Amino acid sequence: MPLMGSLYVGTSGLQTSQNALNTTAHNLSNTDTTGYTRQQVQLSARRYATLSVDPKSINNKQVGSGVNYSRVKQVRDYFLDKTYRKESGRSMFYEVSTEVLEEVEGQLGEMNGEAFQTTITDFWTAIQELAKDPANSVNHGLLVQKASELVERAGAVYDGLASYQDNLNHQILKQVKKINEYGQQILALNDSIRAIEAGGIEHANDLRDARNQILDELSELANIRYDEDINGDVWVQIEGIDFVRGSTCYGIELKIDASTGFYTPFWPQNASYRILEDGTREYNIDGAEVFRFNREISSDLDTDIGGLKAMLLARGDHRADYTDIADEGKYDKISQSVLMNIQAEFDQLIHNVATKVNDILAEAAGVRVLQGPLLLEDGRTIPAGARYCESEPDGYLRKSDGSPIQLFSKATTDGYEKVKGVDGKEYWVYVEEDAAHPDSLYTVKNLQVDPELMQKPAMLGFRLPDGSEDKETTEKLKAAFTEEEYTLNPNVRKKTTFVDYYTDLVNQVGNSGWVYRSIYQNQETTVESICNAREQVVGVSSDEELSNMIKFQNAYNASSRYINVVSEMLEHIISTLGV
Helix, strand or coil, rough: CCCHHHHHHHHHHHHHHHHHHHHHHHHHHHCCCCCCCCCCEEEEEEECCCECCCCCCCEEEEEEECCCEEEEEECCCHHHHHHHHHHHHHHHHHHHHHHHHHHHHHHCCCCCCCCCHHCCCCCCCCHHCCCCCCCCCHHHHHHHHHHHHHHHHHHHHHHHHHHHHHHHHHHHHHHHHHHHHHHHHHHHHHHHHHHHHCCCCCHHHHHHHHHHHHHHHHHHCCCCCEECCCCCCEEEEECCCEEEECECCCCCCCECCCCCCEEEEEEEHHCCECCCCCCCEEEEECCEEEECCCCCCCCCCCCCCHHHHHHHHHHHCCCCCHHHHHHHHHHHHHHCCHHHHHHHHHHHHHHHHHHHHHHHHHHHHEEECCCEEEECCCCEEECCCCEEECCCCCCCCEEECCCEECCCCEEECCCCCEEEEEECCCEEEECCCCCCCCHHCCHHHHHHEEEHHHCHHHHHCCCCCCCCCCEEEEEHHHHHCCCCCCCCCCCCCCCCCHHHHHHHHHHHHHHHHHHHHHHHHHHHHHHHHHHHHHHHHHHCCCCHHHHHHHHHHHHHHHHHHHHHHHHHHHHHHHHCCCC
């Protein structure tokens, strides 16, 4: 090779060594940068110049033309990335579930510094005192007061659970917005990476780092699948549906429930709609929901991945009450939702207390089961089996209008309806509860202590027409709190009393919280081990980079000395031999 050509060999060494030093410095400066991937220099030989071809020789006579800085690649493990993102999504699912249960424990355990258990115990104590002296007006007032406290504090606990549902609902809105933002960012990064790498020379490693970081964060929110196509674009699916594909981001939209304000994420491209008069679309999202909860939550089925799914599952789709437990079909739909399950079980406790006490008072007031149909003047018929009584103004445990006294009444509707039979008599017929009409239910949301009784507790009296104390009724009230007749839900066989019911409810939450917390801690250990393994691949080691820096610096110095030697040889030839 001519000496002038030899200069190119040295120049290539200088250039590649300088570029390698720049890459090493870039690695060192990003040692603590979140999401940064270690970059590795790859060098290759430039094309050889063939001087002669000799078939008898092992090799042809060739002269090298230097070194080439072929590319700077990211050092990543595709399988570790996939595993990490899947397990971090599962970890986030259980982290959210654990936080929800801890919040519920706080709601049930304390009420302005006083446990709700105390409220039930106080009401039970008031009944015991009443049983000792049924005709004592002080005991009547104490019973009404403790009943009022029970209703008030039960309402506060239920409102706290409902408020936390609203809190989760707001977080769901924020998370969906964040997911859509991630989708737009991935689209923009796809475009930028494609533009830079289109020539096949440069590699947009820093942009790829940003995209990988987004995939890491997106995987915590939802169960994703992704891959990179031949053009360098990443496509992403969420729950098996395209989210980013080609030049489009199929953003998630939210359907708002008119009654609760709850958001339901759905895919607009999969939903049907109709155009309203104002030009807006009204979607029918049946079958287009992003998350479907018709499958069991299980690690084996990979249905326990993503923080957003955990929020939706914990929040549920409505405010639950005791009717969700009474109907096993409905209970199957709420059993996996932490908040709806607790709401329904708690409401069932209050409903059972209220209706049991009211039924005992009604029996004492003369309310009976109708043996045959009752024909009314207005043409209606009250069917057999309905509970009714004749109107007896100022009768025993009756109001002045002749209706039976109820300790717990409904806030929006009456407990009894006054009717007139074809026989000319007036009757009071019990208004049966109907799940289709929430106003007819004795639920926490629709419960109060009878306002008239609040003003005049002595209306209870508990003194029979013959002047004797009604110990039978007060003993029945007392027995109602000691009878083991109630279960938390259809899946629990243990029967319990009113007082122990709440204890079991709190214990159930505590046990579930412990289970979720254990799973979360184990999952955190798994994620940490995978993260450490991944960090060994993608992480920057300052010791290794400093070694590379010395290596490339020596290569740079060697190339510089090589150029100096060639330069001296040329100078000697020109100045000395050229004379």
